[in-house]
Amino acid sequence: MNIGIIGAGNVGTGLAKHLLSKGHQVLFSFSKDPEKLAATARSFGARSGTVPEAIAFADIVVLATPWSATAAALQHAGAVVGRKILWDCTNALKPDMSGLSIGTTTSAGEEVARLAPWARVVKAIPPFAEIMHSGSMRIADQQPTIFVCGDDADAKAAVQTLLTQLDTAPYDAGPLRNARYTEPAGFLMVQLAYALGYGANIGLSLLKK
Numbered sequence: 001m002n003i004g005i006i007g008a009g010n011v012g013t014g015l016a017k018h019l020l021s022k023g024h025q026v027l028f029s030f031s032k033d034p035e036k037l038a039a040t041a042r043s044f045g046a047r048s049g050t051v052p053e054a055i056a057f058a059d060i061v062v063l064a065t066p067w068s069a070t071a072a073a074l075q076h077a078g079a080v081v082g083r084k085i086l087w088d089c090t091n092a093l094k095p096d097m098s099g100l101s102i103g104t105t106t107s108a109g110e111e112v113a114r115l116a117p118w119a120r121v122v123k124a125i126p127p128f129a130e131i132m133h134s135g136s137m138r139i140a141d142q143q144p145t146i147f148v149c150g151d152d153a154d155a156k157a158a159v160q161t162l163l164t165q166l167d168t169a170p171y172d173a174g175p176l177r178n179a180r181y182t183e184p185a186g187f188l189m190v191q192l193a194y195a196l197g198y199g200a201n202i203g204l205s206l207l208k209k
């Protein structure tokens with residue numbers, strides 16, 4: 001598949017590493033420094049371009065931007081042909097990571113859908129970048145659970161298929177509205193990792209009897 005990534009930071013590159021190893025093609029976009037973006041892409045054997053180029057290229061667009069830059073990134077999209085799948089990885093963290101900017105009455109996923117009316121948005125927060133960059137998605141030899149929310153069944157299934165290929169355990173967590181509840185779980189992980197000192201080699205696992 002062709003994957004267009006908006007945001008070539010910790011998450012964008014961490015996902016790209018695994019996507020490329022599974023035979024997918026990657027095009028990175030969105031940076032304050034186009035030279036750095038191009039160099040990052042080259043170092044992965046991937047391509048770089050503008051946000052519209054990444055969207056046009058993609059079967060699935062990955063949104064991996066800081067919350068504070070997400071609206072600006074999506075404003076770059078311009079007129080998009082068709083209804084693209086947009087895998088939203090964002091956490092609506094306050095810039096000082098003291099809490100979520102929005103939550104429970106709406107979600108980053110729903111706000112992204114409002115900002116990107118051309119998209120079929122699927123919310124699925126990936127594992128910590130430290131895990132993705134360690135080479136294996138597994139934590140203590142277990143696949144991390146990824147909750148997947150969205151209103152379009154085909155889009156959700158496509159992202160779940162990718163997540164399965166990436167050696168994670170995706171769970172259908174219902175409509176996009178349920179991102180109101182999965183996103184705070186993502187923030188709990190941030191608190192555990194960075195405020196409470198557990199470190200970023202942690203993840204969620206859903207148990208089922």
Ligand SMILES: NC(=O)c1ccc[n+]([C@@H]2O[C@H](COP(=O)([O-])OP(=O)(O)OC[C@H]3O[C@@H](n4cnc5c(N)ncnc54)[C@H](OP(=O)(O)O)[C@@H]3O)[C@@H](O)[C@H]2O)c1
Nearest residue numbers: 007008009010011030031032064065066069090091128129
């Ligand atoms: N890090 C994690 O472990 C993790 C895990 C799950 C979810 N998330 C969420 O995933 C998202 C991405 O996180 P991240 O850690 O990958 O962030 P990051 O490393 O800061 O990467 C963000 C990317 O966006 C670009 N960018 C930022 N502001 C920009 C602007 N104003 N104009 C143009 N480009 C801009 C940066 O490019 P330049 O620096 O080249 O300008 C960078 O490549 C966040 O919403 C985060 O909460 C993070």
